[in-house]
Amino acid sequence: MKNILISGALGYLGCHLSVFLANNFPMYNILAVDNESDKKYISNKKVLENYSNINYLKKDITDIHFLESILNEKKGFFSTYLSGKIDIIYAFAFDSNLDLFSNKSHNLTDNLKTCISIATQAIKSWNNLKDKKIIYISSADVYGNKDKNFSEQDCLNPENLKGSLHASNEMILKTMSLNYGLPVTVFRASSYFGPGCKHNNIPTHILSKLAINEPINLPISIKSQINIIYYDDLIYGLETGIKTEKTFDIYNLGGFNISVGDFIDISKQILQKRFGLNYNQKIDYPIDKILYSTISLDKVYNDLGWKNYTELEDSIEKTIAYYISNDS
Numbered sequence: 001m002k003n004i005l006i007s008g009a010l011g012y013l014g015c016h017l018s019v020f021l022a023n024n025f026p027m028y029n030i031l032a033v034d035n036e037s038d039k040k041y042i043s044n045k046k047v048l049e050n051y052s053n054i055n056y057l058k059k060d061i062t063d064i065h066f067l068e069s070i071l072n073e074k075k076g077f078f079s080t081y082l083s084g085k086i087d088i089i090y091a092f093a094f095d096s097n098l099d100l101f102s103n104k105s106h107n108l109t110d111n112l113k114t115c116i117s118i119a120t121q122a123i124k125s126w127n128n129l130k131d132k133k134i135i136y137i138s139s140a141d142v143y144g145n146k147d148k149n150f151s152e153q154d155c156l157n158p159e160n161l162k163g164s165l166h167a168s169n170e171m172i173l174k175t176m177s178l179n180y181g182l183p184v185t186v187f188r189a190s191s192y193f194g195p196g197c198k199h200n201n202i203p204t205h206i207l208s209k210l211a212i213n214e215p216i217n218l219p220i221s222i223k224s225q226i227n228i229i230y231y232d233d234l235i236y237g238l239e240t241g242i243k244t245e246k247t248f249d250i251y252n253l254g255g256f257n258i259s260v261g262d263f264i265d266i267s268k269q270i271l272q273k274r275f276g277l278n279y280n281q282k283i284d285y286p287i288d289k290i291l292y293s294t295i296s297l298d299k300v301y302n303d304l305g306w307k308n309y310t311e312l313e314d315s316i317e318k319t320i321a322y323y324i325s326n327d328s
């Protein structure tokens with residue numbers, strides 16, 4: 001029996017991963033934790049509460065006393081939820097909605113604090129590091145924009161705050177791993193999409209607007225090359241993190257390398273062919289801002305045997321169907 005902590009468990013990926021593990025791995029006990037700072041997915045609380053092998057708690061993951069009580073071998077008040085301590089930590093708690101001028105600008109420091117708190121307390125509390133692991137969910141934004149097919153050993157050159165905060169957390173985890181033997185696996189996830197996703201990333205924006213015939217406003221040119229992944233594939237990929245063997249390793253986790261224009265065209269064809277809708281809404285984008293940010297997936301396939309299995313057309317169809325019926 002393994003005890004798994006999922007921080008940021010009300011978020012899109014944290015919630016889907018909790019449910020996936022609960023449905024498919026009866027040998028896992030899941031402690032799902034979120035500070036409920038983001039109300040977007042607050043209804044996910046009800047989803048998690050339906051599972052007997054998921055215990056959901058509203059908690060601040062930077063609370064050292066809380067972390068100590070769940071990571072230490074000695075039994076604390078969490079014995080009601082868990083027998084023993086946490087073995088695996090999935091670190092999802094991260095606010096990607098970074099606006100320096102909003103009253104939420106503290107989320108910059110919070111995003112560093114969540115990762116540092118977990119890693120520091122794990123080093124202090126885990127006496128035996130065998131079979132323990134922190135799985136950190138980073139982002140392909142750490143690479144920046146200037147190349148195609150970034151692989152894991154390429155230099156990091158983030159050009160947005162999300163990327164630079166994730167890059168900082170990766171560096172901190174790597175140093176802690178080197179100096180204290182902390183077992184860490186990092187996944188650099190590309191932009192994901194799927195039913196119910198409310199994030200303002202490129203594939204989600206395109207599909208949600210196309211489905212309800214609203215104008216599309218893109219921050220980059222449609223000539224840009226990006227990597228996108230269906231959420232379900234991403235969740236399967238994240239599960240493989242439990243079986244990684246090296247003390248520290250990094251994997252790109254993505255799906256399709258595609259131009260934004262092609263993604264729009266394929267989605268429009270699906271809209272017409274499968275839903276009989278022939279919309280031709282306005283698409284606004286800066287013509288001179290062309291992003292090249294595709295990623296190589298060789299390492300995750302060669303080392304962990306993972307590759308995305310959902311056909312692009314199927315994933316687009318399922319996502320569009322959701323937005324049509326939920327008219328968001």
Ligand SMILES: Cc1cn([C@H]2C[C@H](O)[C@@H](COP(=O)(O)OP(=O)(O)O[C@H]3O[C@H](CO)[C@@H](O)[C@H](O)[C@H]3O)O2)c(=O)[nH]c1=O
Pocket residue numbers: 007008009010011012013014033034035036037038041060061091092093094095096107110111114137138139189190191192199
């Ligand atoms: C800053 C902070 C956040 N949170 C929670 C609030 C949200 O429910 C949750 C994050 O949910 P979402 O914004 O949906 O995150 P999600 O899209 O699933 O993102 C994951 O995957 C992304 C990959 O694209 C990563 O970049 C993010 O680090 C990772 O969190 O974390 C906490 O519980 N504590 C915190 O301190």
